[in-house]
Amino acid sequence: MQHTAFHVSSTGRSRLTARRAGSFSKELIESVRAVSRIEQAAGEHVQLRQSGSQLIGRCPFHSDRTPSFAVSPNKQVFRCHGCGVGGDVFTFVREQAKCSFADAVRLLSQRAGIAVEGFQPSAELSAKVAAIKKERDEEERFERFCNERLDAIGRKYRSLGRAATHAENYLVSGGNDPHIEERAWGAVKRYRDYEARVEREELCDSNVLREEWVRGSYVAA
Numbered sequence: 001m002q003h004t005a006f007h008v009s010s011t012g013r014s015r016l017t018a019r020r021a022g023s024f025s026k027e028l029i030e031s032v033r034a035v036s037r038i039e040q041a042a043g044e045h046v047q048l049r050q051s052g053s054q055l056i057g058r059c060p061f062h063s064d065r066t067p068s069f070a071v072s073p074n075k076q077v078f079r080c081h082g083c084g085v086g087g088d089v090f091t092f093v094r095e096q097a098k099c100s101f102a103d104a105v106r107l108l109s110q111r112a113g114i115a116v117e118g119f120q121p122s123a124e125l126s127a128k129v130a131a132i133k134k135e136r137d138e139e140e141r142f143e144r145f146c147n148e149r150l151d152a153i154g155r156k157y158r159s160l161g162r163a164a165t166h167a168e169n170y171l172v173s174g175g176n177d178p179h180i181e182e183r184a185w186g187a188v189k190r191y192r193d194y195e196a197r198v199e200r201e202e203l204c205d206s207n208v209l210r211e212e213w214v215r216g217s218y219v220a221a
């Protein structure tokens with residue numbers, strides 16, 4: 001019995017040595033990354049305030065007078081526009097604690113209550129990680145949708161703008177073809193109407209885009 005216990009513990013130790021060298025399983029790293037919140041890890045060292053979709057504060061890695069340090073809770077990354085440091089939650093812990101990647105994994109897994117040694121994800125953890133990943137994938141898809149939507153609005157706006165400029169040039173040049181003149185006024189009106197619509201319906205507002213996206217994706221599904 002004692003012999004078995006010794007044997008198990010010695011195996012455990014060699015596994016521990018291997019892990020200290022940084023040989024964590026990908027699954028463990030992914031799980032720790034998924035359940036750790038960068039805004040929480042950074043928030044312990046930086047006073048963060050909301051600014052749009054980001055949180056900003058004074059960088060803890062250089063002498064920062066203005067808030068150059070930005071955290072994106074959606075993307076779970078940070079970046080300092082002053083000193084250029086940036087990355088995910090592991091990078092933040094490494095930079096902050098001046099420690100190795102392996103130590104950062106150990107520290108964050110301890111906080112998340114995940115046992116590093118002999119890591120076997122529980123059904124509960126696997127489900128949680130899957131749900132978090134799904135949510136983040138969804139956010140990424142939403143972001144792509146927003147970029148496409150804003151691009152499309154921009155393209156239409158520019159194209160109507162070009163037509164309106166042509167039309168205005170015609171109108172000020174004193175052209176006297178009533179048919180062309182009517183079309184020119186039409187082009188100017190279409191441009192102004194679209195501009196007013198973008199403004200009135202807040203087509204570029206992220207909340208409006210989100211509503212549209214949710215509606216669209218559920219209708220499509």
Ligand SMILES: [Zn+2]
Pocket residue numbers: 059060061062064068069080081082083084085
């Ligand atoms: Zn910095």
